[in-house]
Structures are given as structure tokens and as C-alpha cells.
Amino acid sequence: MKLTHGGRSSARRSPSASRTVKRVTALGALALTALFVTGCSPEEAVRFGWPAGVTTESKSMLTLWQWAVIAALAMGVLVWGLIFWTITFHRRKGNSDQAPRPADEEFPRQTGYNVPLELAYTAIPFVLIAVLFYFTVVTQTKVEKVEDNPAVVVDVTAFQWNWKFGYNSVRAADGAQLIDADQAKKGAPFELNVPDYYEHEGERKELGGPAGGRDQKIRDYLTFNNVEVLGTSSEIPILLLPTGTRVEFVLASADVVHSFWVPEFLFKRDTFPFPEQNHQNPKFQISEIEREGAFVGRCAEMCGTYHSMMNFEVRAVSPAVFDAYIQWRQDNPKATNAEALAAVCQEPQSVVTAPFNSRRVSSTDLPDNLGDANNTSTVGKGCKPAEGVNLS
Numbered sequence: 576m577k578l579t580h581g582g583r584s585s586a587r588r589s590p591s592a593s594r595t596v597k598r599v600t601a602l603g604a605l606a607l608t609a610l611f612v613t614g615c616s617p618e619e620a621v622r623f624g625w626p627a628g629v630t631t632e633s634k635s636m637l638t639l640w641q642w643a644v645i646a647a648l649a650m651g652v653l654v655w656g657l658i659f660w661t662i663t664f665h666r667r668k669g670n671s672d673q674a675p676r677p678a679d680e681e682f683p684r685q686t687g688y689n690v691p692l693e694l695a696y697t698a699i700p701f702v703l704i705a706v707l708f709y710f711t712v713v714t715q716t717k718v719e720k721v722e723d724n725p726a727v728v729v730d731v732t733a734f735q736w737n738w739k740f741g742y743n744s745v746r747a748a749d750g751a752q753l754i755d756a757d758q759a760k761k762g763a764p765f766e767l768n769v770p771d772y773y774e775h776e777g778e779r780k781e782l783g784g785p786a787g788g789r790d791q792k793i794r795d796y797l798t799f800n801n802v803e804v805l806g807t808s809s810e811i812p813i814l815l816l817p818t819g820t821r822v823e824f825v826l827a828s829a830d831v832v833h834s835f836w837v838p839e840f841l842f843k844r845d846t847f848p849f850p851e852q853n854h855q856n857p858k859f860q861i862s863e864i865e866r867e868g869a870f871v872g873r874c875a876e877m878c879g880t881y882h883s884m885m886n887f888e889v890r891a892v893s894p895a896v897f898d899a900y901i902q903w904r905q906d907n908p909k910a911t912n913a914e915a916l917a918a919v920c921q922e923p924q925s926v927v928t929a930p931f932n933s934r935r936v937s938s939t940d941l942p943d944n945l946g947d948a949n950n951t952s953t954v955g956k957g958c959k960p961a962e963g964v965n966l967s
Contacts, residue, residue, distance in 0.1 A: 626838045629870065629891070630861045632718045633841035639714045643707060650703070718842065721860050725823040727816065728756065730798040733826070733833035733846040733874065736881035736931075737807065740814045741800030743825065745901050748817070748894040753901045759800045796850065797827055802904045804912045806887060811925035813888045813912060814872075817897035819863050826850075826857040834876035837889050843875045864891040869948040871927040884931030890951055892921065899964045906963075918961035922951045 628637050728744040745754040772779050806812030816822055826835055826846040836843035840861065850857040874885035892900075900919045907915070913923035926946030952958075960966055 625841060628841045629839045629865050629868070631863060631865070632861055633839065635714050635717050636841045639710055642710070646703065646707070719859065721823070721858060722821065725821040725860055727820060727822045729814065729816075729822065729824050730759065730800060731824050731826045731835055731846065732797060732829055733835065734829040735831065735879050736874075736885045737805075738812050738885070738887045739803060739805050740812060741798060741803040742901065743798065743800055747898045753898065753905070754800075754802060759798050761795055761798060794829065794848075797829060798825070801908070802901065807930075809930050810913070811886060811888055811928055811930055813890055813916065813925055815890050815892060815897060815900050815916070815921075816864060817894040818865065818867055818891050820894060821860060821862050822864075823858060823860045831878050832876050833874045833878050833885070835872070836875035837870055837872045839870045845876055867891050867893065867951075869925070869927045869946075869951050881931060886928040888925040888927050890921070892951070896921070896966050899960070899966055903961060903964055917953075917958075918964055919966060920952055920954045920958040920960055922946055922953060926951055
């Protein structure tokens with residue numbers, strides 16, 4: 576076949592185009608197969624590895640994350656495409672007759688000192704970073720917004736290796752003040768220790784306690800409340816919170832640095848000892864928890880031997896159940912948290928995690944089924960609220 580104008584026949588172009596289509600189809604099939612093999616639903620896939628948020632703030636952070644990943648993938652596809660285009664269509668062609676190549680074919684055309692090109696690939700990344708920075712600041716401002724007089728204020732105290740939650744202030748759904756902030760008190764964690772004594776030169780003296788007694792004075796930033804939940808190595812602390820209500824968390828640590836993290840909040844904040852000296856703002860708020868359920872909480876800062884076991888549970892219930900729980904706790908100050916949960920027809924133990932074995936063993940046996948994290952009520956199991964408790 577005679578070629579004109581140095582062109583190529585359609586017979587040679589067609590197989591090449593066909594191969595390209597086949598390659599693109601194969602890549603698409605591979606991507607779909609990878610999606611199905613992972614077992615991810617479309618909703619999970621578009622979250623790019625993040626859990627489903629349950630607060631208003633988490634939705635804002637998820638949106639920022641999704642668009643950041645999409646922008647990164649778009650840039651990646653562009654760069655990968657240019658790389659593969661170059662190595663596919665601009666690679667050095669074979670020289671079958673082994674004749675020396677002309678000097679102008681030895682290297683591709685060079686683009687060094689191409690001012691417009693260099694300005695473009697300097698300006699474009701700068702614009703991308705500026706746009707990402709703008710939306711990050713907008714989202715961060717929304718997430719860290721703190722309003723006056725939230726309905727519920729919780730004092731969070733982290734310690735090796737568990738949590739203590741105290742209800743500092745609680746306003747009921749009908750506006751009644753169930754717990755007033757004035758009832759909380761500041762103090763040292765060693766005030767209730769039994770004094771110990773020693774003999775020195777015939778004189779009986781009291782031991783000062785940890786750090787020669789200095790801990791008594793320097794840890795006076797810790798807050799103690801009338802209604803508290805204390806975690807132990809045999810019981811997971813369950814923090815009961817109402818849905819549709821603004822909640823404030825005030826963080827503090829009794830020893831080393833910890834981190835308060837509930838994955839479904841899509842937010843975590845370090846919990847420092849001496850927050851004032853560390854110039855830390857220990858407060859953050861969530862505008863509401865959007866649905867009822869149980870959510871595991873963790874320490875996200877390496878804090879020692881049992882760091883990975885330092886779990887807790889946040890349980891979101893209706894405002895009516897929460898108000899009844901707080902009222903029952905106040906009416907029965909000596910009752911345990913498990914008894915209070917049972918009194919309002921809630922599962923008395925955690926349904927999302929289990930206590931850790933404090934013995935140094937290679938593994939801890941966990942129950943096969945802890946419970947239903949989406950439904951912690953025991954009303955359907957025949958539970959009747961305690962006398963005087965109104966759950967409606």
C-alpha cells in the first residue's frame with residue numbers, strides 16, 4: 576500500500592487503538608474487582624477509610640477529607656498519566672540497522688529554562704495549597720467553636736491506664752438545672768490516701784507521698800464531681816450523653832500525656848497534665864450527637880504498658896433517658912454506674928469493648944458478642960425502669 580504525506584495506514588492504527596481500549600477496560604475491571612474484594616460498600620468507599628461520623632463537626636471534617644483526597648487523586652492521576660505517556664510514546668525507538676543516530680535524535684528536545692513552564696508548575700501547586708489551607712481553616716474554626724453555657728459539661732480525667740468522667744454541669748431538656756458547676760471542687764488525687772509514717776531520730780514523721788508531697792499541691796487542677804464514672808481494670812467506664820444536645824469536654828491528666836479519642840467524632844485532643852503550664856486549651860465542644868448508640872473511645876497517645884487497653888465507651892441515649900439517669904445517680908449516690916444504667920433500662924456493661932487483663936499475659940480472651948452497639952436499651956428484654964424513673 577502506498578502511503579502519502581508520510582502518513583500511516585489505518586490498518587496499523589486500528590490495532591493500536593484496540594489495544595489501548597483493552598488496557599483501559601482491564602484497568603477499570605481491576606479497580607472494580609479491588610472494590611468488591613475489599614467488601615466495602617459505595618458509602619464506605621467514598622469515605623476513604625474514615626468511619627461514619629455521628630456529630631455535626633465530624634460531617635464537616637469528613638467533607639474536607641473527601642475533597643482533599645479527591646484533589647490528591649486527581650493530581651496523582653495527572654502525574655501518573657504524564658509519566659506513563661512519556662515512557663510509552665517517547666521512549667527511544669530501536670535502530671535495527673545499527674547505524675549511528677544523528678546527533679539531533681540522540682536526546683529528546685530539552686525544555687530547561689522554559690520560563691512559562693517553570694512559572695506554571697510553581698504557581699499551580701501554590702494555588703492548590705492555598706485553597707486547601709483556606710478550607711482547612713474554615714473547617715477548623717467550625718470544629719473548635721465553643722459556645723457559652725452548654726447543656727452538659729463533662730470533666731475528663733485520664734490516668735494510667737483508665738478514665739474518670741465527672742458531670743460538672745447538666746441542664747435537663749426542660750431547662751431545669753440537674754447539676755450545677757458550683758458543686759464541683761478542685762483537689763489533689765492523693766487527699767484520700769491513708770497517711771503513712773516513718774521514724775527519724777526518734778521522731779515520728781508523716782511521709783509526704785509521691786514526689787515528696789509536692790504532687791498534693793501541683794495537681795490541684797484536677798476536678799472532682801458528685802456524679803462520676805470511674806474505670807477500673809474490671810469495668811469499662813461508660814459515659815452516658817444525650818442526643819441532640821451541645822456537650823463540652825474539659826480534659827486533664829493526672830500523670831502523663833494521654834489523648835481523648837472517639838473515632839466516630841472524627842476528632843481527638845491530647846490530654847495534658849498541668850494544662851495551664853503547657854499552654855493548652857483543655858476544652859472542646861460537640862454541637863450534638865445525631866443518633867443513639869454506643870461508640871468506643873480510646874487513648875491515642877502512647878502512655879505506657881497498657882496504653883492499647885485504655886478504652887472507654889460513649890453511649891448516646893435520648894434526653895429523657897439521660898435526665899432520668901442523672902436524677903437516679905443523685906438520688907442514689909452510693910450506687911454504682913452499672914446499677915444506674917440498669918435502673919434506666921440500659922445495658923449495665925460496655926457493648927463495644929471489654930476490660931483488659933492486668934496480668935502480664937500474651938493475650939486476653941474477649942467475648943464473642945459484647946452486645947448491640949446500635950441498641951443499648953433493655954426495655955425490649957423485659958426491663959422495667961426503677962421505681963420513680965420516667966423514661967418518656
